[in-house]
Amino acid sequence: MMKVYSAHLTIAMVLTGFISFGQTGKINGKVYDKNGMPLGAASVVIPKLQIGAKSNNSGRYIVESIPHGTWEVEVKHIGFKEFRDSVKVGPGVLTKDIQLDWAELLLDEIVVTGTKTFKRKTESSVMVNILDSKTLDNLQVCNLSEGLKFQPGLRVETDCQTCNYTQLRMNGLQGGYSQILINGRPIFSPLMGLYGMEQLPVNMIEKIEVVRGGGSSLYGSSAIGGTVNVITKLPRANSYEINSFYQRIGGGTNDFNLGGNATLVNEKGNAGTSFFFNKRDRGFYDANGDNFSEMPKIENTSLGINSFYQFSDNQKLEVSLSNLNEYRFGGEMTDKPAYLTQQSEERHHKIWMGS
Template sequence: MKLLYIILSLFSVLINAQIESIPKDSLTSSVDTLKVTQTSREDSLTASVDTLKKSNDIDEVTINQFSVKKLNSPISTDVYSQQFFRKNPTANMFEAIAMVNDVKPQLNCAVCNTGDIHINGLEGAYTMILIDGMPIVSSLSTVYGLSGIPNSLIDRIEVTKGPASSIYGSEAMGGVINIITKNALQAPDFATDVMTGNQGEINLDIAKKVFDNKNFSSLLSLNYFYFGNRIDQNKDNFTDTPLQNRISVFNKWNFKRKENRQASFALRYFYEDRFGGEMQWQKQNRGSDDVYGESIYTNRFEFFGIYQLPLKEKFLLQYSYNYHHQDSFYGNTSYLATQKVLFLQMNWEKQLGKHLLKSGTTLKSTFYDDNTPGTANLEGENQPMKSPIYGFYLEDEWEINDKNTLLLGYRYDYHKIHKSVHSPRVAWKFEPNPYHTLRLSFGTGFRVVNLFTEDHSALTGSREVVIADDLKPEKSLNTNLSYLMKIPIKDYFINVDVNGFYSYFNNKIVGDFDTEPDKIIYDNLAGHAISRGISADISTNWSLPIQLMFGVTYMDVYQENEGDKIQQLHAPKWSGTYNLSYQFANKFSMDLTGQFYGPMRLPTVPDDFRPEYSPWFTLMNIQLTKKFDNGFEIYGGIRNLLNFTPKNPILRPFDPFDNQVDDVASNPYGYSFDTTYGYAPMQGIRTFLGIRYQIR
């Protein structure tokens, strides 16, 4: 805390000195010239109070420097540009998304660091990850695919908190994260970004326009990440961070067509070799019970695109296909899995007076096979899952008047096992003046369950998996309330964005970690589950060289069955983010970013010596950046400034195969090896340094 006080004091001195050096008339003229734009580049992201009036722009407000936009829609959606995430540069989207309030990347295994993304306290299976509007990341790929999305691909990220099943169908009950990749027509001719750190990690991004003419452009991008140092700072004989060797090759084509009709397609190949385990593990130990290691080979291919038909009416064909193969060993437990997902969607859109009508038909076909009981029939024979889902949706966005907009949506899906599923949605936006916007939405959600691909603790082999009964699809009722207020104060203004959410679940699938310490028992909850809470984001928009952004979330996520209330695992009641940026002269800047978390319930075992709830903690980072006129940019800083790491993330690390678990003298409480307790990264304080360069 003393270090934080010193840093904040330094910021205060710099602010006062800078304010005194700026003439008052200069401040006024600077604010007047700020305008809302749709570009994500930091030097052109500006806004003014005057342009906050209702217009046809998609931006309701743009937060200067932070590159954050609020879409002008009845559904509350925030847009974060790549520049926002450069305040704390990371090697992949999974780590970067932690900068968004109420969006929590969760590490589910203290050995191989697999993870998912929680929104509103709900597990990662409730968050739909889209790439260019396509459901590329789902089911099996949520386990390891998220860390394979390099930030170099990203132009911007759209985050919708709360259910969106009427448009996207299953897997969108908690929220949607839509990753928009770079447009080849607008991308630089060449760009590169190289980053390393004191622990030996290397991240390399290279992007080059390979074709660029009057009809089309093609962008070829390569990302390579390597981390090969075995580090064990907590001395439990397990790697604190898994060794990783991964490569991602991305190629996108954008076409120029008459009347600005859309046309693009992209391909991506991803490969990763990941290992976490005992320090003495070698490749020859893979799959043996001599030395414990979790070794994962991942091969993944993606193809997706969009094509607007050459018709007077606006018809958009969206398509995607992905192939994901995983060859894994968790100790001596093998996990082999293959997933193929085909997605097709035809959209129609038309403006009729004050009504913006949208409708579409969808087909999502999933093939999934693995070597676990999850794909076995009642006789124990292997039976791959083939799950086509047919859908239809209709939506009407009705601009009643200058102050009121109403959205009515309905989706129908048909699943061969779960049959008909209905998902209506209603949303209302009230904007009495340019400084106040109220949004209210209500709807239902559903989720088709694929157990073994959604809960990594079922894969590690550290606990036996028990499926109590036939699992039924989950259903939910949801409501969200959002209030955006823009407070003008002299020559600047402050943005306050408050969101309340409430979801009620039936048939919620829960993993019982408590009844038997060596088992995970899955079943539909006989009672119900609730996710409720409120989040608030405060940010500044002014011409001063300092920009502030602070977010805080309070939530209560729990299950209730026969009068017993059980808090959701890894769902802290209090959490938040902070971001302070200071712009010095000569294109030199400093960024202080971080997240803080209150106590969260952890998967302990009976008579566990470890606390059931985590402590309060913060993950703080600081970065210095220098830009040059010739296109070069140098940046560096410190991650985890306060050096926080969780204690005892692995239970009985000295006996990973439970060879002495029945020895009462040495193990009186009957503990068994378990990797599910980890709740934060094991990497302590560390430095990083990087160079960017681009040619336009």
């Protein structure tokens, strides 16, 4: 009789163990920012259980083998506020998408323009002002020229009624004394910089670093007034974006802008490619009806590609190639060739940039 009782007790204990082992669930979902962009490499952890996972390039995560019950989930990502919430785990899979908010204090952002080396902003010996892509999107600007108008100490001036070139005045000096860089390289000559600011679309810009004051020892004689360094976007997660902008000037002139970009990153996150394109068409604008334009006709097409491959923590290869193609015609509003008009100016820029 005793042997039978012991056998029954052993079987009951084994069955109880199987039932306890099977009472686990899963949590999955997506981590993204307030603009809906996926956040890769976000840490999703249940601190009490010391288990968790990291989100992939699409922002997706899954935490497995979670015992049934109510647990606190903690989510962290560099540059974002920490997220905490309680979830109730039961049988099956619980789906929970998580939105992270940007951290307000970014005082130690990395800058390169001040000393031509990567330094924290607070450690740089030169004052560097930053205008990031998030701010440019909020301002609803479509090119570099419009974005720089919102930087303190800078004056973007539109000159010449016929061609409407823009020059960037820093410290009161003319535009030829302001150096414009693309990823730290002087792609534009001082003369080309007068037209180039309107040719650079904002959807290719990651951030703009501005240094006011002479920097000729680092960037040459064109940097007497100051330096503007345009940092182009590098891929961080798989995503795409298409945007358009339209305005009607004076009730009769159309200004249409269409742009887009896409990024592709591998699963390891050590290689990726980003593409961008931008198309702008603006007609003549005649403010006083004299058949001479106050704003010229513009046909602008920009496209480019940026790629990177990271060999190790301190070795990375970056390659970029872009093309700017702009036709600009101002003066007498006619279909005649420029040399047959009473007064006009016609310019056609075809620029290739690579690094």
